[in-house]
Amino acid sequence: MEEGIPVTAVPRTLLDLAATVRPDQLRRMLKRAEELKLFDLGPFESLLERAGGHPGVGQLSRALAAYRPPRFTRSELERHFVALVEEAGLPRPATCFNEAGYELDVYWPELRFAVELDVFETHGTRESFEEDRLRQEDLKLAGVELTRVTGRRVEREPKRVVERIAQLLAQRRRQLEARPAG
Secondary structure (H helix, E strand, C coil): CECCECCCCHHHHHHHHHCCCCHHHHHHHHHHHHHCCCCCHHHHHHHHHHCCCCCCHHHHHHHHHHHCCCCCCHHHHHHHHHHHHHHCCCCCCEEEEEECCEEEEEEECCCCEEEEEECHHHHCCHHHHHHHHHHHHHHHHCCCEEEEEEHHHHHHCHHHHHHHHHHHHHHHHHHHHHCCCC
């Protein structure tokens, strides 16, 4: 009760709403709860375990996937990503390569193209957010093209991630070949 009005906790409210709203609406509600510091994954997971046949369970569980930690640690993610790249027949990149004063997760030196593999747990602060933008600018000024791939995307859609990296590598190669010599 809040001032005499019955209320439910955020997880229960969103479970009930999940049965009636579109997936994009539910994702926006979760995002807003996170922005308002009302989001804690533990109570959501606990509620889902108890909710049984509630009609909102499936949709809420799918929406919460974005908040669950990825299976990979940084080094595991890098190894997994490189294995995917090699399986796709792409050139093997260097890992933990130092360029322009920064350590790059995955790098093709001949193309001056890097992939940063991000997980929220290591980039989830304002300071990290700001540092990442400055780092990207510094690398661009040094002639390094950088793209970011989340661990969650590598886990969920590995084929699509590798296809896009292949496209970006080909695009970068064309850009470098089109530059005048000298």
